[in-house]
Amino acid sequence: MVWRGREGDDERAVGARIEALRNDINTSTSDGLGAVAHATQIGSYFTENMVIELGEGTSPIHGRDTLIGIAARLQTRTAAFRLELDDVSVEMVPGGRAADVLLTASFVRRVASTGEESRDAREFSLVCEKDAGTWRIARVTAIDTLR
């Protein structure tokens, strides 16, 4: 809409990028070459020096190449999950080159024995950066809602 400024457009762009990442994660493949291509596609949503911190008890993931390797290896396991994102809020950092994102990610898995879905929800904080006109995720930090 005309009255919305540039910041509003950027917020929408960041939100759309995160939604696209969710769609790509949920579009799974398990054959060898397809898995590598899929992992590379997921990696393209992140900056080269990205960091993922999943909290206590896990080592942080440093760098896009490491993430692509992990994503390719875990393809068969992650294919069993569906990712849902809720309550995504985007706040631009002054200057417009970065954005802080807060969201709830749910990993939904269907239990084969009962047919019921099990959901593991966690809150994440993301830092996104604009790189050559494209928004990419530079940092993902899991937030401990219960400590």
Add this chain to the structure above:
Amino acid sequence: MTLTRRIVFGRNPRRTLVRVLVLAVISFVTFGWVLIPVRAEGISMQPTFASGSLHFVSRVAYRYRRPFRGDVIAIKLAGPHVLYVKRIIALPGERIAFIKGQVFVNGAALAEPYVRDRRLWDVPEVQLTAREYFVVGDNRGMRASDHDFGRVDVSRIIGKLLF
């Protein structure tokens, strides 16, 4: 045709429209800000709440009083659309520990009639701040590592489960 119209619109269509609008506004306000419908997913609150069961969260329950021990509450994550549902077992300022599955608050064993099955959880004593509650699900038959529980800031509590 006349009978059908009368059944759908009533004897006075304008009055029926007003009633429908009033009902819509009341429902919108009630289920948007006062009573939030939530569907339980997962097993952490069993046997009190079965996975898939429907409940209502009162957002006004804590407007005039603080949460009590034993209250089942809704806790927000990044927003109000995905919530944790847990039971309060310790209040701000208290000390809490699990020793072989038994909860101790300020050193005294806590009676928990809602817990049916207990694994031997051990959690070192935690001192809560003035803004923190300690929450946990009723299903203690799970492994502690598979169960989300712990301290929660009062700002994350959005209401009390009514039923």
